[in-house]
Amino acid sequence: MFSWSTAGESHGPALIALMEGAPAGVRISSADISRALARRRQGHGRGARQKFERDELTVLSGIRHGKTIGSPIALEIGNSEWPKWRAVMSADPVDPSELTRDAGTGDPREIARNKPLTKPRPGHADLVGMNKYGFDDARPVLERASARETAARVALGAIAAAVNGQVAGVSVLSRVVRIGNVVDESAPPGPDAAEALDASPVRCLDPAVEAAMVAEIDEAKKDGDTLGGVVEVLVYGVPQGLGTYATPMGRLDARLAAAAMSIQSVKGVEIGDGFTGAGRRGSVAHDEIVREGALRRLTNRAGGIEGGMSNGEAIRIRLAFKPISTVPRALRTIDTATGEPATALHQRSDVTAVVPGAVVAEAMASLVVAQALIEKTGGDCADQMRESLAAYLASIPEARA
Numbered sequence: 001m002f003s004w005s006t007a008g009e010s011h012g013p014a015l016i017a018l019m020e021g022a023p024a025g026v027r028i029s030s031a032d033i034s035r036a037l038a039r040r041r042q043g044h045g046r047g048a049r050q051k052f053e054r055d056e057l058t059v060l061s062g063i064r065h066g067k068t069i070g071s072p073i074a075l076e077i078g079n080s081e082w083p084k085w086r087a088v089m090s091a092d093p094v095d096p097s098e099l100t101r102d103a104g105t106g107d108p109r110e111i112a113r114n115k116p117l118t119k120p121r122p123g124h125a126d127l128v129g130m131n132k133y134g135f136d137d138a139r140p141v142l143e144r145a146s147a148r149e150t151a152a153r154v155a156l157g158a159i160a161a162a163v164n165g166q167v168a169g170v171s172v173l174s175r176v177v178r179i180g181n182v183v184d185e186s187a188p189p190g191p192d193a194a195e196a197l198d199a200s201p202v203r204c205l206d207p208a209v210e211a212a213m214v215a216e217i218d219e220a221k222k223d224g225d226t227l228g229g230v231v232e233v234l235v236y237g238v239p240q241g242l243g244t245y246a247t248p249m250g251r252l253d254a255r256l257a258a259a260a261m262s263i264q265s266v267k268g269v270e271i272g273d274g275f276t277g278a279g280r281r282g283s284v285a286h287d288e289i290v291r292e293g294a295l296r297r298l299t300n301r302a303g304g305i306e307g308g309m310s311n312g313e314a315i316r317i318r319l320a321f322k323p324i325s326t327v328p329r330a331l332r333t334i335d336t337a338t339g340e341p342a343t344a345l346h347q348r349s350d351v352t353a354v355v356p357g358a359v360v361a362e363a364m365a366s367l368v369v370a371q372a373l374i375e376k377t378g379g380d381c382a383d384q385m386r387e388s389l390a391a392y393l394a395s396i397p398e399a400r401a
């Protein structure tokens, strides 16, 4: 059975990513995974941390000589900034004097780093996390709630994308279709747009909209504010029949939506024409089937999924990201140490999570599709999966995958 998980705190020594049930024989190298990690760090609107921190990847198991071997894959993503955080995030008890001493840099912020955080940020996990787990400091809450964890997901997503690509010819890409009030209304790009999207600082192919998005971010930053937006993920080449209507949580759309919603700060998910489709009449809401040699759909309003199964068209998902909650122009809160009104804690943060969020969303879609592909084709070994897929596709009466 295919499964994955992550561990690690934002300022701990490392993140850990674990994947079980990936097939043997999939080509993947640490360079491929590092490239995926680098894509997640990019984008206009990222905060200071992305500039100096590095993701230090070590493959601990499950890959040999550039190929998966069917055993659990364990990855470590070391945090290059760990020495600064050694005392505050130490697993073992530390002498209290350690927490009031700088790490040798002479920087007063070193000491601030170690102080209990008692001014929870509205919109972040701080306050409820402290109450739920019984902490008088938001540090242990924000350390794990932080989207730093998405680096581990992106590393796993690179493996999932390799499975999908090599077994079924699937490719995935993402673009940003809205930042704040700036909207890209262009039609979804084709599968060959991946490189051009990576080259844009806001993952947008229209130069005028791209410039407006960059300006929107710069303006919010200047105002001490933050922004949300909308990301679109497109998965091309997915064979029909992944996922199932037979069980509620077997549905591919349910799995993709849950995976998308699991990303920090995602507050809305749409498959295909989702919310727009809800306002249409049925006669213009679906994708008519015609014969042109093989069967063909005239449209893809469903976003590639019918009855909880992929239908052979491109899968199209949109994710709404809320604005970052660490707002420099800090919001009202209380100091949990005194009960008095305060302004929410703020040291540094991203202006918007939308651009890296798109790369994370690709990873989540790849993981869901890989799981469904492994289920459909009995995924011990990539070669056998390819044979199984070919036999299944050949069994479909209409000569169309």
Ligand SMILES: Cc1cc2nc3c(=O)[nH]c(=O)nc-3n(C[C@H](O)[C@H](O)[C@H](O)COP(=O)(O)O)c2cc1C
Pocket: 047, 123, 124, 125, 145, 146, 147, 150, 263, 264, 265, 266, 322, 324, 325, 326, 348, 349, 350, 351, 352, 353, 356, 357, 360
């Ligand atoms: C890639 C990415 C980067 C993020 N960066 C920040 C950040 O710098 N500051 C912040 O307060 N929230 C950031 N967030 C969002 C928080 O992690 C998120 O709001 C928090 O965990 C609470 O969860 P929720 O928004 O899903 O309710 C980021 C999210 C993503 C996906």
Ligand SMILES: C=C(O[C@@H]1CC(C(=O)O)=C[C@@H](OP(=O)(O)O)[C@H]1O)C(=O)O
Pocket: 010, 047, 049, 050, 145, 146, 147, 148, 151, 264, 348, 349, 350
């Ligand atoms: C570290 C990453 O994102 C972090 C996600 C995050 C949050 O609250 O989600 C808060 C910020 O961390 P800090 O408060 O230490 O500056 C981001 O930098 C990353 O994406 O690698």
